[in-house]
Structures are given as C-alpha cells and as structure tokens.
Amino acid sequence: xxxxxxxxYSLVDESVIKRPKAKVSIKPDQHVFREETVTLRCDIDGEAxxxxxxxxxxxxxxxxxxxxxxxxxxxxxxxxxxxxxCYGAERGGSRTSNISDAVTLTVSVPRAVxxSIKPDQHVFREETVTLRCDIDGNGxxxxxxxxxxxxxxxxxxxxxxxxxxxxxxxxxxxxxYLLLKNFQTFTTHATYxxxxxxxxxxxxxxxxxxxxxxxxxxxxxxxVDQSWDGLEFLWCKDSNTESTEAATKTIDSVxxxxxxxxxxxxxxxxxxxxxxxxxxxxxxxxxxxxIMNCSENTMKIINKTLNQ
Numbered sequence: 328x329x330x331x332x333x334x335x336y337s338l339v340d341e342s343v344i345k346r347p348k349a350k351v352s353i354k355p356d357q358h359v360f361r362e363e364t365v366t367l368r369c370d371i372d373g374e375a376x377x378x379x380x381x382x383x384x385x386x387x388x389x390x391x392x393x394x395x396x397x398x399x400x401x402x403x404x405x406x407x408x409x410x411x412x413c414y415g416a417e418r419g420g421s422r423t424s425n426i427s428d429a430v431t432l433t434v435s436v437p438r439a440v441x442x443s444i445k446p447d448q449h450v451f452r453e454e455t456v457t458l459r460c461d462i463d464g465n466g467x468x469x470x471x472x473x474x475x476x477x478x479x480x481x482x483x484x485x486x487x488x489x490x491x492x493x494x495x496x497x498x499x500x501x502x503x504y505l506l507l508k509n510f511q512t513f514t515t516h517a518t519y520x521x522x523x524x525x526x527x528x529x530x531x532x533x534x535x536x537x538x539x540x541x542x543x544x545x546x547x548x549x550x551v552d553q554s555w556d557g558l559e560f561l562w563c564k565d566s567n568t569e570s571t572e573a574a575t576k577t578i579d580s581v582x583x584x585x586x587x588x589x590x591x592x593x594x595x596x597x598x599x600x601x602x603x604x605x606x607x608x609x610x611x612x613x614x615x616x617x618i619m620n621c622s623e624n625t626m627k628i629i630n631k632t633l634n635q
Contacts, residue, residue, distance in 0.1 A: 369413035549591035
C-alpha cells in the first residue's frame with residue numbers, strides 16, 4: 328500500500344524541480360540608436376501571460392526595476408544600455424520560473440557619414456556624380472533618407488545613394504540629409520558642397536628654355552588651374568601617338584631626336600580637356616655648340632682689341 332503515495336510524491340517533486348524558463352526579447356533590435364523606442368518583453372515558456380507576475384533586473388542587480396511583462400524605453404538613452412534578465416511568479420500559485428538568460432541592449436549615438444561625393448567634391452560638367460549617405464555600422468535598408476539642397480525644406484531625393492548623370496552647374500550646391508528609423512527622426516547637421524566647372528585647357532611650360540644643346544636637361548610641365556583628384560595627363564610629340572604620363576616630364580640628357588613640337592591635355596574618366604598650346608623644343612648638336620663657343624671667344628677678342 329505504500330506504492331501509490333510514493334508515485335504521487337515523485338510527481339510532485341518533478342513539478343517542483345522542472346520550473347518553466349523565462350525568456351527576454353527586445354524590439355526592434357538588441358542594437359538600437361539613441362532616441363528610438365525600445366520594448367523589453369518577458370515570456371514564460373508554455374504559459375499564459377496573464378497568469379504570471381514579472382520582475383526585471385539589470386546588470387546582475389537584485390533590485391527590481393520593473394514588474395511589467397513589457398517594459399518600454401521611449402526614448403531610449405545610452406544609460407539604458409545593459410544586460411537584462413527577467414523572472415516570473417504565478418499569480419495565486421506557488422510556482423516560479425527560472426530566471427532568464429541575460430540579453431544585452433546596446434545603445435549608440437547615430438552617426439550619419441556622407442561617405443563621399445564621387446568622384447570628387449569639385450567635378451566637371453557632364454561627369455557622373457554620386458552622393459552617398461552611410462549610417463555607422465547599420466544596414467541601409469533599416470533607414471529612410473531625405474536629401475535637401477541649399478537649405479530648402481523640399482526633399483529632392485529619398486534614396487540612400489543619389490546619382491546625377493551628366494552633372495551641370497545647376498546641380499552644384501550645399502547638400503544635407505535627414506534620417507528616419509522606426510518613426511524616429513535623427514537630424515544631421517553635416518553639409519557637403521560640390522562645385523561643377525568645365526574642364527579647362529592646360530598650360531605647357533618649359534624650363535629652363537626651349538632652345539637647348541645635346542646633353543642638357545629640360546623639364547616640361549602640363550599645368551592645370553588647380554589640383555584635381557583622379558586627373559591623368561596625356562602627352563603628344565609631333566604626330567606621334569599620345570602617351571599617359573605624369574604632369575611633369577623631365578629629360579635629363581636631351582638628344583637631337585628629342586626636339587619637336589610638344590602638346591599635352593588632361594582627362595578624368597571619359598572627359599578630356601583641349602590640348603595645350605604647342606611648345607617647340609630645338610636641340611642643337613655639340614658641333615654647333617663648339618662653333619657658338621668659338622664665335623663667342625672671337626667676338627670677345629675683337630671687342631677687346633677695339634677697346635684698346
């Protein structure tokens with residue numbers, strides 16, 4: 328007759344040991360930005376929500392900071408970041424849950440970064456220009472974008488990346504953006520200027536002069552009105568095929584064959600400037616240099632004689 332009570336005792340003991348587990352969930356995400364609305368929710372495995380009372384703990388503290396099943400931060404701040412766990416007790420009963428695993432809430436300051444105006448802030452007419460706004464370490468699909476120009480209240484684009492094909496001077500200006508996530512607005516004060524100009528004709532200079540003797544050194548320089556990112560320089564001598572080189576072209580020891588008409592132009596992407604005005608290098612051989620030296624010496628003797 329002892330078998331039945333023993334069986335009952337075993338069932339009671341098992342119900343005491345196997346307590347239900349509490350579980351924490353965070354919406355919209357465990358990683359959120361300041362000013363968003365964040366909701367912590369505590370659920371007891373397999374149990375109706377209304378039949379339980381809840382206790383919330385933060386960062387391992389024994390102090391209960393909330394007794395709601397759902398606790399909302401609106402708006403959330405950096406001080407709300409931390410590790411959260413919850414615990415349940417059955418209403419009018421003797422059962423309690425196991426405490427949940429801690430779930431970490433991270434709160435960041437939103438930092439919108441205008442990664443680039445490509446290819447540059449100062450661009451050429453007819454180039455393709457892209458404005459792009461990236462959010463620090465966050466997926467672009469979770470944000471809404473509003474682009475503004477020159478302080479206007481009118482939104483001219485709602486794209487994460489806005490492209491001007493064949494940009495014109497009318498597209499130049501100051502650009503800023505506004506960010507929206509989960510119905511929370513994040514204002515950014517960053518603005519970017521971009522300037523649109525036409526490609527200008529370069530100037531070709533020669534140092535020390537354009538008339539030289541073989542063995543002399545000469546430097547040709549293809550000069551533009553200012554420094555441009557991504558600019559390439561194309562050089563052409565007489566009717567030869569042009570070659571891509573640096574803006575400065577130095578010949579350390581000229582030969583007669585280096586003489587001729589030089590021109591240069593610049594390009595970025597598929598856009599080219601006009602050619603510079605040509606510069607002609609004239610190279611004299613050593614024999615001519617010897618005659619010139621003799622002539623100079625003769626003239627010195629004549630001048631000395633006449634002055635006596």
